[in-house]
Amino acid sequence: MTAHVPNPSPPARLRAVHKAYGPVRALQGVDLELGQGRLLALLGPNGAGKSTAIGLLLGLQAADAGRAELFGRPPRELAARQQVGVMLQTAGIQDTLKVRELLELTRSYYPAPLSIADCAAMAGLDGLLERRYGKLSGGQQRRVQFALAICGRPRLLFLDEPTTGLDIEARQALWRAIRGLVADGCAVLLTTHYLEEAEALADRVAVIDGGRIIAEGSVAEIRARVVQRRIRCVTALSADAVAAWPQVREVRSDGRQLEIIADTAEQVVRQLLAADAGLVELEVRRAGLAEAFLELTRARETA
Known part of the structure; x- marks a missing residue:
């Protein structure tokens, strides 16, 4: 008979958490769980409670009710904190230190850190190690912050708006690094305003x-x-005319192409083809995450 082995605790968990700041109820009975080797994106408008949730998980604040746990432990326990890497929007890093010195200092806090070379490669710090942090651009500083967050080989990584200020190439490189960490078993909690991210x-x-x-x-x-669909086409029809059709929520025009947001695609597409025999470049796709996010939060506002 095989003995039952309990499942290990998840890297991060909120259980029925409540938190208020005076009359403002920042969190109201929030349950959230992040599994090992998974990336959870926590999305919400400004003031929704994202920062409070992260603050509770990092042990920076205490819940009024419910529990926050890291690996089944209170977030302030050293054994839990040593398994965590953090990249927040505000860093408080000493401007006068060189990038190499910052990495050496941060690595010293962990029992088995990554090498400086590995940190630099993953964060795209080639040529920056001997530069003083305060002399770097905003995008370069964000890459240093990412390197500091991962240098301790974290099993759990908090990334708060990690690609703010990065150009497209640097953002894609950071995405590759994040995917590699997740593939190696790291759990990642991501907040971002870039919904495509x-x-x-x-x-x-x-x-x-x-x-x-x-x-x-x-x-x-x-x-x-x-259920929304996004329809794109090149047509002689005007945006104002199409906007008046049933099922159409919104129409945008760039002078050549119409982009139509509709509740259902079939009826609108039939009407387009019937109204303009010369219509070309027709494309229909379902709502993306950005549209879903806007619809969900808009529905709550009007509820």
Whole structure:
């Protein structure tokens, strides 16, 4: 008979968490769980409760009710904190230190850190190690912050708006590094205003608004919550004329192409083809994560 082995605790978990700041209820009964080797994107408008949730998981604040756990432990326990890497929007890093010195200092806090060379390669710091942090551009500083967050070989990584200020090439490089960490078993909690970033990286998405989780699931499951379709075509029809049709929510024109957001595609496409025999470059796709996010948060505002 094989003995039952309990499942290990997840890297990060909130259980029925409540947190208020005076009359403002920042979190209201939030349950959230992040599994090992998974990337969870926590999305929400400003003031939704994202920063409070992260602050509780990092042990920077205490819950009024419920529990925050890292690897089944209170977040302030050293054994939990040593397994965590953090990249926040505000860093508080000493401007006068060189990048190499910052890495050496941060690596010293961990029992088995990555080499400086590995950190530099993953974060794209080639040629920056001997530069003083305060002399770097904003995008270069974000890459240094990422290197500092990963240098301790974290099993859990918090990334708060990690690609803000990065150009497209640097953003793509950081995405590759994040995917590599997840493939190696690291759990990642990501917050981002770039919804295409969440769509490209996340295994699961949780949408928080008004201190509550209003939707959670895979990217495909969140997208499926919204039935809208996006239709693009080149047509002689005017945007104003198409905007008046049934099922059409919004129409945009760049002078040549129309982009139509509709509740259902079939009726609108039939009407387009009937009204303009010369219509070309017709494309129909379902709502992306950005449209789903906007629809979910808009629905809560009007509820």
